[in-house]
Structure formats: C-alpha cells, structure tokens
Amino acid sequence: MPSNPQTLMLMLLGDFVLDRDVCVFSGSVIDVLDRLGISSHATRSTLTRMVNRGLLRRQRDGRKMYFGLTPRAAEILRDGRARIWETGAVNDRWDGTWTLLCFSLPESWQRQRHDLRSQLAWSGFGPLQGGLWIAPGVVPAQDIVDGLGLSAHARVFHARAADLTDIGQMVSDAYDLAGLAARYQEFLDRWEGPAPYSDPLAARLSLIAEWLGAIRRDPRLPVEHLPVGWPAVRAQKLFRDLDAASLSPARALAAGLLDLTPSAVRD
Incomplete structure (x- = not known):
C-alpha cells in the first residue's frame, strides 16, 4: 500500500x-x-x-x-535503518532460543495491559496462552516491563523447546501468520512488475517506505518453522535487488534537487 x-x-x-x-x-x-x-x-x-x-x-x-x-x-531513523538493511526479514540463523514472558495484572489495569501487549507485539512477541508470550531469540523483555513499571508483575525466561514440542504449531498458535504473509505478498504484487514510479528518486523512497511497512511488525520467526514458500524470502530478495539498482540514480537526482x-x- x-x-x-x-x-x-x-x-x-x-x-x-x-x-x-x-x-x-x-x-x-x-x-x-x-x-x-x-x-x-x-x-x-x-x-x-x-x-x-x-x-x-x-x-x-x-x-x-x-x-x-x-x-x-x-533515533527513529537509525532504528529503521537497522531493521531494513541489517536485521532483515528472514531469520535463517536462529539458534533455537526463545524468550518467554509471563505476566499477571489486576483486572482493572486495562491501560497497563494494553501498553504491555502493544510493546510486546512491537518487540516480536506473540501470545501463546493466557499471560504467556514468546519471542524467538534473546529479546530484552525485562527492559519493556521495567519501562512500564510492571517488573513486580512479570517474569522473563530464556529457554529452548523440548524435542517433542511441535514448534511449527506453536508458532502458528502464537502469531497471525496469514496477516504477516499478506503484507509480504502485497509488497511482491506491487513491486515484482514495473515500478510504480518511473522517477528513480520517487521509486526509491516509495520502495524503502513500503518495505519498512512490511517488516516493521514482523517478529522474525525462524524460517524453518514457517510454511513452505514463505513470501518474506522472495520479498526480501526483491527489495535488496531493487534497492541496489535504485541507489546511484536516486542519489544523482537528489544531488541536483x-x-x-x-x-x-x-x-
């Protein structure tokens, strides 16, 4: 979009x-x-x-x-730059570690619950059950609860799943995979054909903005536990190819503008 x-x-x-x-x-x-x-x-x-x-x-x-x-x-732009060009969308180097956060808040704390869930989702967590949320890798979840003043109501663990655990099913239970896939497919539909803009600077700015929109809420789930043909793999390659091709002409145009x-x- x-x-x-x-x-x-x-x-x-x-x-x-x-x-x-x-x-x-x-x-x-x-x-x-x-x-x-x-x-x-x-x-x-x-x-x-x-x-x-x-x-x-x-x-x-x-x-x-x-x-x-x-x-x-x-600070916002540096964070975006890291997500776009350093972290990437495809997690193909996962070491098997999960961050688990469990919390229990008083029923009347609706605002605090909303704020906590929002920050957890932004940081790559998904709700597994009740007050138990998980995220792949080591995530500084303690900083989130401390920042919200909820450290007395939450516990953070780092763990690995047992051999009998169906990680693919666990991922499917905790995350909206259909919604994640749809954002990448939308990016592919828009950029796999002719660029939406013939102007190289306009095309580059639009490309980067739309790619950030696709990845900014992606929890970077381990690709080996995602459905076959996960669209982020193809979308990331497309973005990187278009990004490399657009860099020089866009910068040359910007220098004069x-x-x-x-x-x-x-x-």
Whole structure:
C-alpha cells in the first residue's frame, strides 16, 4: 500500500540528512514529494506536524526555512535503518532460543495491559496462552516491563523447546501468520512488475517506505518453522535487488534537487 507523506519524508531524511549534520530546505522537500504525487500544501502541513511532534526543528537561513532532525527523529531513523538493511526479514540463523514472558495484572489495569501487549507485539512477541508470550531469540523483555513499571508483575525466561514440542504449531498458535504473509505478498504484487514510479528518486523512497511497512511488525520467526514458500524470502530478495539498482540514480537526482545547509545543532 502506498505510504503516507510523513513516512515518505522520513525516508527522504533518512537517506540524505541523517548523520550528515545538515538541514534541508523546505522547497526541496516539496519538490521531491511532488514527484510522488503529494501536494505542496500536504507537504507543508506534514512539516509543521512533524515540528509539533518533536521530530523536526526549523533553522532559518536568510529568507529560506530549513528543517533538521531532532535527536528523537534521528533515533527513529537509525532504528529503521537497522531493521531494513541489517536485521532483515528472514531469520535463517536462529539458534533455537526463545524468550518467554509471563505476566499477571489486576483486572482493572486495562491501560497497563494494553501498553504491555502493544510493546510486546512491537518487540516480536506473540501470545501463546493466557499471560504467556514468546519471542524467538534473546529479546530484552525485562527492559519493556521495567519501562512500564510492571517488573513486580512479570517474569522473563530464556529457554529452548523440548524435542517433542511441535514448534511449527506453536508458532502458528502464537502469531497471525496469514496477516504477516499478506503484507509480504502485497509488497511482491506491487513491486515484482514495473515500478510504480518511473522517477528513480520517487521509486526509491516509495520502495524503502513500503518495505519498512512490511517488516516493521514482523517478529522474525525462524524460517524453518514457517510454511513452505514463505513470501518474506522472495520479498526480501526483491527489495535488496531493487534497492541496489535504485541507489546511484536516486542519489544523482537528489544531488541536483536538495538544497542542504550545515546544521547549527548536531543530530
């Protein structure tokens, strides 16, 4: 599914502003997002919202307004960069370890329960039964419960499944495999044929944004315990091939489009 203006803008900033100690002219951002069919009004509104949300800061240079990343935005983009280009979507090097988190909260703690479940899902956990959640590998789950002030109500373990355990069935019980597969299939349907954009910069930003959308809630389950023909394998290869092919032409185009100025504040 095509990404929203804020996501596309973050991809632009992650590719050309992050870790470079520069700010980008608002007119440049408008020009780039126009190539993706986003109006100047929508781009200006998105810039303002991102400033209000603490993701961007303004920096004036003469009559021009530039925008730079805040530390919070830089952290978000570095996390996204790691997920996209380092961690990957296919877990083919799993060592057999699981992180288990069991919790029991008072019935009236609905908000705390919601917050805990949301953070667990984001970190790759799936509900196995009742208050028992699992995630492949060693996950810093204690940091999650400590951060929510729930350490007295949760316990974290690292373990391996016994030989008689049907891990494939356990994975199927704890995770929405159909939903995960559908996101990768949607990515494949959109990108296996002709690129949605002929413009190389627009195509690259859209490609990265949509790939991040596909993988950001993926718990990276061990591929040997997933259904045969798991679409993430083909989707990841497609993304990496398209990413490599788009890099040089997109950067050459961006060099002529982006008006950058040194940042007065480091990211």
